[in-house]
Amino acid sequence: MDVWRTVELSARLRTAGLRATGPRLAVLDALIRLGGHRRADEVHSHLTGQGRDLARASVYNVLRDLTAAELALLVDVGSGVTLYEVGGTFHHHFVCRSCGSVQDIACAVGTPPCLRPDADAHPGIASLDEARIVFRGLCSGCGALRGSALLP
């Protein structure tokens, strides 16, 4: 990894209150390089594939720490696996019913008024700070296949 990149990523880690260690730099770098939504072991095999030798458990632990420090974002679309992405702007997700691929969906900041539950109707809720939305449907790739009768 580039020296300047190391410096920059180290700074990011320290700013977030985390020590800049080898595995953390490696995982953060991998997350950024890979882009999109990645599983823990995807990150792990990417790194081992690069010659970097680190324990799978460390990848899990590092990802947990990065998430807690808000340097990474945890994405759970209900597929049974936890995905991670580099923390950036807040957005929602689209999951293809057919192939399971995940796409980001831009969204307005905050919870749209038309969505915010009526407080009076839900006395069981004291405060509400987030709405995660997962859309489901067909991605363009699978839609095309289905259209051409290659899929049921």
Added chain:
Amino acid sequence: MDVWRTVELSARLRTAGLRATGPRLAVLDALIRLGGHRRADEVHSHLTGQGRDLARASVYNVLRDLTAAELALLVDVGSGVTLYEVGGTFHHHFVCRSCGSVQDIACAVGTPPCLRPDADAHPGIASLDEARIVFRGLCSGCGALRGSALLP
């Protein structure tokens, strides 16, 4: 279980295209009686607690079948466990950040226009048929505790 209830639940199963077997009746009955959002092993221990002796694997299989037949609804709020509830009206969910409890949130049918992603902005999406929303915040119980400084 009441004879009439057995008859009624059996009918529900057959209407959905499923054979009315003992385990299926038991699980469906338990789901209805327990109410709310339940984990597979919660259903299992409820039944074994009642003297009903069935395999844990069967509960999982039955729940999968009930879900496929739309007699039950699968709820995944990103906690790592899969919850089930008796299928009724479509709704969203609220998860307490503190205690993890889940509440139903009534919602308008379909995807509100303010939420529907702009097709032009997302060429990767062919079609979209569902939006699952998970709200996060504090439930009234935990909110009260926090207010009284019993929690950080």
Added chain:
DNA sequence: GTGAGTGCAAACGATTTGCACGGTG
């Protein structure tokens, strides 16, 4: 009677944890 459903145990994959060591601040 026939095939769908079940029970059981064992496999499974993702994730976490305990403990001794090594590196960072």
Added chain:
DNA sequence: CACCGTGCAAATCGTTTGCACTCAC
């Protein structure tokens, strides 16, 4: 140099699967 973070392996947890048997239809 004190402690946080790591590596390793093993444990854990929820869930699925293979196979023989049984029961609903």
